[in-house]
Amino acid sequence: MNRPEIHLAFAPELRLFVASNRRAGTTPLVTDGSSTLGHVVESLGVPLTEVGRLLVDGREVPVSHVPGDGESVEVCAVERPQQVPGAPLRFLLDVHLGTLARRLRLLGVDAAYESEDIGDPALAARSAAERRVLLSRDRGLLHRRENWAGAYVYSHRPDEQLRDVLGRFAPELAPWTRCTACNGLLKDAEKGTVQERLEGGTRRTYDVFAECTACERVYWHGAHHARLEAIVDEAVREFGGAAASRSGSATHG
Known part of the structure; x- marks a missing residue:
């Protein structure tokens, strides 16, 4: 036949x-x-x-x-912007996308990240358990049936990766509201409550602080603020969203 x-x-x-x-x-x-x-x-x-x-x-x-x-x-x-039904839009990134994870968090996007290679089965299982869109450049990982949802990251350059994800999924942006280290939410912090965790120069120079509600990392307008602000401003200008009144930084104690 x-x-x-x-x-x-x-x-x-x-x-x-x-x-x-x-x-x-x-x-x-x-x-x-x-x-x-x-x-x-x-x-x-x-x-x-x-x-x-x-x-x-x-x-x-x-x-x-x-x-x-x-x-x-x-x-x-797939059509863009892509609709992900059934859950708040959240992401999970594999071990190779750490810079992208930090930039998404900088913009207030819920982006979980595995800093160690826990293996494809565990990543897929977490995607399903937490209903997160798995972002990866590993085609084999995206073929796994256990994934709740997934997307291939087409570029190896962080700037292009960020534009790709924002353009594809159109997440709501809330800059300066998440910890770039752990993905926790930030809150305003009085200087007196965090000063013991600051170095002397920082205590003398800065007065406005934020603190992660999860890992307690402290944030202020540090040396890298201008570079990070440029990333935020460009993303907000192209993809929408409003910068939060608290203007944080990835510099921390």
């Missing part, structure tokens, strides 16, 4: 995941006649987290569709 042949075309954004001979135009593919379209797409290297609509001869079908002989399949990229 002849196996069915389909004609497959990927959106330009998805072509980096597939072999070079499938990156341009529509290419034929012989299937086994029983695998779903979702399985076929994944078997070619494309994580389903990056796939939007699947069109068969122009009509939209689910990932469970079993393609038949002669069908023309168009694999579209």
Whole structure:
């Protein structure tokens, strides 16, 4: 019995995941006649987290569709901004995305981060348990069925990574409200309550402080404030949100 042949075309954004001979135009593919379209797409290297609509001869079908002989399949990229239903928008980043995690936190975005490599199964399990969107550049990790939701981070440059995530998910921005070290929420702190944790120069120079409600780390307008403020201002200008009245810094005691 002849196996069915389909004609497959990927959106330009998805072509980096597939072999070079499938990156341009529509290419034929012989299937086994029983695998779903979702399985076929994944078997070619494309994580389903990056796939939007699947069109068969122009009509939209689910990932469970079993393609038949002669069908023309168009694999579209996920639409932006992407809606994540069923939970507050929260993220989980793997061990390789520490700078991105800190920048998201700087903007007030809930971004959990594993500073050690705990393994793909544990990351996927945490994504599911806490209903967090798993961000990673590891394609294999994004293929795991346990993930609650996921997204591939397309660049290796932190500035571009941040723009990618903000543009894709449009999270609400609340700059200077999260601890960049642990993701906890910040609160205003009286100088008298934190001064014992400050070095002498800091005690003499600064009067406005914030404190993490989780790890008790202290924040003030330190040496890196101008650079961090530039990151915040650019993100708010391009993606919306309002800077909080407390203007913190990643400098701490």
